[in-house]
Amino acid sequence: MNSFPRLGRSLRRTAYALVGYCLAATVLAGCGTQEGEYNAPGANARVGNMLMRYAHISEPPNGPWEIGDDVPLYVWLYNEGPAADRLLGAETTIARSVGVVTGDGDERGPVEVPPEKLVALEEDRPHLLLRGLKEEMRGGDYAWVTLRFERAGEVALQMHAQLPTYVDEDVTDNPGLTPPSPGE
DSSP states (O other), X not given: OTHHHHHHHHHHXXXXXXXXXXXXXXXXXXXOOSTTSOOOOSEEEEETTEEEEEEEEOOOSSSOBOTTOOEEEEEEEEEOSSSOEEEEEEEESSEEEEEEEOTTSOBOOOEEEOBTOXXXXXXXXXXXXXXXXXXXBOTTOEEEEEEEETTTEEEEEEXXXXXXXXXXXXXXXXXXXXOOOTTO
16 A cells, blocks of 8 residues: 555656656757748757757847947757756857856856756846957847857857847838848
8 A cells, every 4th residue: 555655656756757858858849830830040959968949149139239249149958968067158259258147147157957957048047148249240140159068068059140020110011120221
């Protein structure tokens, strides 16, 4: 009779683990490309046990990012390994440096990525920040960024700046687009 409570607890743990794994696999697999379905932008990669999804540079707010701007960079991390890993930092040639910051933009240390957990580095949470942009960047432009992990190693991703979602309805009939400046 004592084995039933243990069996029940064990089965519940197994079921919870299976459901969690399936949800994470669904998120990381991305969305389909059927018409009308959302297809999240961003670069995807793998290094060691670390998966990166939806890696992209933030959308320029009101026109291109200018030289000297600090630009947010977002990515989802999933650790398939049995031990925790840490995102130590990143490098790129398009900015003076890349910092790991809090949701408020304050410097912070490495980001822990526990085993079998999704860690979303995104707006209002810890994320990467390209400090001192060296060249103008418009929505849709690409840049190489190398992420550095404590255990998994390094991986270079070609990330794009998200296309702007703002609309200047007085100038264009194309939703989500603003026309280039005259002379471009």
